Amino acid sequence: MENVTRSGFNRTGAQTSLHTVQNMQAFADEQSPSGPAHIDGVLEGRSIASVRAEFVHEAERIGSVPIPTTLTGVLATGLSKLTGHRPEVLVDKLGERLAFERTGVRLYQALIDKAEAVQADVALPFTIGELKHIRDEELEHMHIVTSALEGLGADPTAQTPCADVAGVASSGAMQVLSDPRTTIAQCLETILSVELTDGAGWDLLIRLSGSAGQDELIKPFREALAREQEHAQQVKGWLERAVVDDLD
Template sequence: MKEQTHIGMNRTGLHMSPFDAGSMQSPVPASMTPATPGDDTALAEMRSTYITSAEPLGSVPIPGTIKGAIATGISALSGHQPQLLLDKLGERLAFERTGTRLYDALITKFEATQDESTSMTLADLQQIRQDEARHFAIVGEAIESIGGDPTSQTPCADLVGVESMGLMQAVCDPRTTIAQSLHAILVAELADQAGWEMLIALAQDHNQSAMVTDFNVALAEERTHLQRVQQWFEEATIGKAISAGASIDDIGDANPSQIH
């Protein structure tokens, strides 16, 4: 079984209205042609004005505790940028929170649709959801361990909240199928893995060995999540039998006549 995409009355293409298409593509009469050819120069100039005059997206809050002030001072004296580490920790905290909510939404859709197009089970989704929630807690504890405030929103946390908004909309949309929802989850898992790798490198640079240990465990779990979601997405899209025997890359190199 694979994702069922049906043919319907899709009117978005030009070919659906050939008579109107002809008039749209015919040359514009000289009387209607602008005296000066238009381009996006004015738009680019307006955007440039906003860019050069804009304030930063936000700021990393100053330490609210004595412990945080001391930790920040020591880190700065050592030549590090403690505000960068706190910003990226805030980013990961925000993303893991979204990840938990994404799986909450996918669990609801899976239960409602009773979809059997993949080997995915409710227990699988609940386990990943628990992992995401635990990762959120790990990052929150890491922020507190260096005197930061996990309830504050850093610039990168703000950014990732906006970025992930579309993923939440895709999974929560009642019209999207399990396969389409898994595509959105796959995008999140790819970004999640890259984010953990960056955070581990940053923690190593700041000599945060305890963080590195905890974050490596989280990264290993996220890699497992990515592999499982990719498998489920392939199963939902191209079928269980094909997915079990070949990856998407293998199928792309295969003779089309061999794919059934």
């Protein structure tokens, strides 16, 4: 795999076929959502916005937070209800974090696999050992969240609504990392966006834990946040080095 950016006969731009641009623009104007749309008769006389609004009003939510199946969970839920908190909100976000950290492990493993495949021919901005260290820390964060869920009497194997959404949102990142055509720099840029999102997620989880009266969770979550911030800085540095090296 080449790890450099090269010029080639890229025909995706309109300027490669100027004589067809006007016809393409005219067709696009006819299909504009601002006016009557005709797609197999389904949207006849209606805008796409009105159809989306209808689906929004009719759709059910994405799953639910499981009812506690352990005595610990029942008692914790009951106590939170009495104090005015909704423990399902915290459990949902913990489920999201667990799904996100699991994806983080897989993303770094995919980058390790790619780096090992090209290291003989490409100057890497990192060592394989550095990648494995971050991968292992992502795994540790998975265990932190698993312990937190079990401490609340929740089932860490259940997929909560936010966990479902996180899985869908991160699927694109996994496609980039597992694509044999992507360069190291492209993979690092993708991971950097994931790391920045990850840090924001931990920050929110810390705030939720405090609001829900689960102060014992704050310290390990803050430690995880600090590690994620370090990851983001490392990946940012690697990305800058990889892109600058591509200029030479």
